[in-house]
Amino acid sequence: MANPLQFIQQTRAEIGKVSWPTRREVVLTTIMVLIMSALAAIFFALVDVGIRSGLQAILSFFG
Template sequence: MANPVRFIQETRAEIAKVVWPTRREVVMTTIMVFIMAALTAIFFSLVDLIIRGGLQGVLSYFGG
């Protein structure tokens, strides 16, 4: 079993190595996430409309 004091020291040493993002980086990344989510939603909405229209066309052709 590891020594708890050594574990805490190693944990602090690892935390000190972490490079935290700047405020600007966080804001830019957040904006990019929202833009990509919006573009993905638009893409899948268009794909849904195309598939729905095609399926309705096929069903109306064979359904009478």
């Protein structure tokens, strides 16, 4: 087990090896995530409406 000073030094060395994204990459990926989330929400809303309409049609046919 390393002492705390060695641990901090090793941690700083590993953080230095990290490839950090640029501001442009962060903005683009954020926009992409927001767009994909909106598309997924629209898709599931349409599926929900379709299932609800189908069930209402079936229940009104038998009831």
